[in-house]
Amino acid sequence: MANIARSDNIPAQFKAILKETAGLGTQATRAAIIETLKKRGFIEAKGKKLLSTAAGCGVIQALPNEVSNPVMTAIWEQALEGIANKTTTLEAFMQNQEGFVRAIISKVKSGELQINLPKVVEPTAPCPLCGKTMRLRHGKKPFWACEERDQCGLILDSVRGKPAKNQKCTCGKGVLVRKSGKSKGSFYWSCSAWKQGCQKRHFDDKGKLGKEIGG
Secondary structure, eight states: OTTGGGOTTSOHHHHHHHHHTTSSSOHHHHHHHHHHHHHTTSEEEETTEEEEOHHHHHHHHHSOHHHHOTHHHHHHHHHHHHHHTTSSOHHHHHHHHHHHHHHHHHHHHHTSSOOOOOOOOOOEEEOTTTSSEEEEEESSSEEEEESOTTTTOOEEEEETTEEOOEEEOTTSSOEEEEEEOSSTTOEEEEETTGGGTOOOEEEEETTEEEEETTO
C-alpha cells in the first residue's frame, strides 16, 4: 500500500502524486484496513506476506476499473490539494464525487456494468467434542465456536486460522486445550470444561500433551 507508486500499471504523471502522499491510506489507517480485509476473507497472511484470496481477486475483477484502479486515489489527492490551494472548492469536489457514484450505480442498474461477486466460503472445522461443525467467528480476536451452542458450546482460540490444539479430556465434558503460559514461550494444557468443575491441567511436551500437573 505504501509502495503502490512502484507499480508498472500506474501512469508516470500519477506515480509522482502517489509517491508524495506515501501511497494508499496513511500509516495510521493501513493496519485497520488490512484487518478489515482479513475479516472479510479478501486477504490472508502466509508467512510474512499478505496474499489476496480467491474472493479478493473476484471482487477486484468484478469492480469497474474506475473504482479499483489506484490512479483514482491520485486524482482525489490532486483535488484535495486544489482545495488546500483554493483553486477549487470542497463543494465542487463533493459534487464530482456524487456524480461519479451516480454514474457507476446507473451502469449497474442498466446492466452495462455486471458485478458478479464470488461466494465467500465460510471456514469450518469439526468440533472435537461433539463432532458437529465449528465456525470461525470474529470478536476482539478470532475464535472458533461450535454451532451446537446449547448442547455443546465449545469455544476454541484461533491459531493461524485453525482451532487451537486440543485433545479430549477424560472428564468427558470438555477438551484439553494448549494455552500460553505466563512466561514467554511457555505452554500448558487445561480442560475447556473448567466452568463445569474439571480442574485437569497438563504440562506441554514440545507441542504435545504432557504429564498431568499434580497427577
